[in-house]
Amino acid sequence: MLSALSAAVVLAGAPPAQVAQAGPLAQRVEAWLSSKGKPLTDYAKSFVRKLAEVAAREGAPMPHVAGIRSPRDQAKAMHNNYLSAQKKGGEAAGRGWVFATYGKGVYAKTVLGHFERIEKGEATFDDWHQYFAAYVKKSRIPSHTNGRAFDVTPRSDAVRKLIDMTIAEGTREKLFKLADFADEKSPPHFHIGLSASH
Numbered sequence: 001m002l003s004a005l006s007a008a009v010v011l012a013g014a015p016p017a018q019v020a021q022a023g024p025l026a027q028r029v030e031a032w033l034s035s036k037g038k039p040l041t042d043y044a045k046s047f048v049r050k051l052a053e054v055a056a057r058e059g060a061p062m063p064h065v066a067g068i069r070s071p072r073d074q075a076k077a078m079h080n081n082y083l084s085a086q087k088k089g090g091e092a093a094g095r096g097w098v099f100a101t102y103g104k105g106v107y108a109k110t111v112l113g114h115f116e117r118i119e120k121g122e123a124t125f126d127d128w129h130q131y132f133a134a135y136v137k138k139s140r141i142p143s144h145t146n147g148r149a150f151d152v153t154p155r156s157d158a159v160r161k162l163i164d165m166t167i168a169e170g171t172r173e174k175l176f177k178l179a180d181f182a183d184e185k186s187p188p189h190f191h192i193g194l195s196a197s198h
């Protein structure tokens, strides 16, 4: 579903090819970028432009790029993922999902603590959302809530190759630096976090 903030914008659809496709593709990319407005950082924008350029040059369809989420959407997505892991594999699976996704440090333990308190009825989703919104506001880690992370789909070898080329060229041209890459399996996508390269 598309919404103003969680924009799973589909830039795909260009048939393999033709450099002539680069015109309309570039226009769609620019339209998507301007629809994102301020929350998207300049180096994140430069990544999407470079990805479109590489895809057009290689004659490959532009992958789908999903970008910004509000802190509330992100807090909800995290909680839902935890609940669905738990539903499939019990309490250990819920905990396992948190640690596999967020490491085993203080942050992961804090997140898990919030989820467990919600479960016991000692806290509400709003308590978790408020904590998370305050956390992302001061965090410098690239994320969907600060315009410095993307999900790219489909998750395939061809798309992985496009991403690798985009990152190599972007780094060389000092457009952006890869800060975080994850090959996510559920749902299948590549997660990319960026920071400025200078």
Ligand SMILES: [Zn+2]
Pocket: 144, 149, 150, 151, 190, 191, 192
């Ligand atoms: Zn992501």
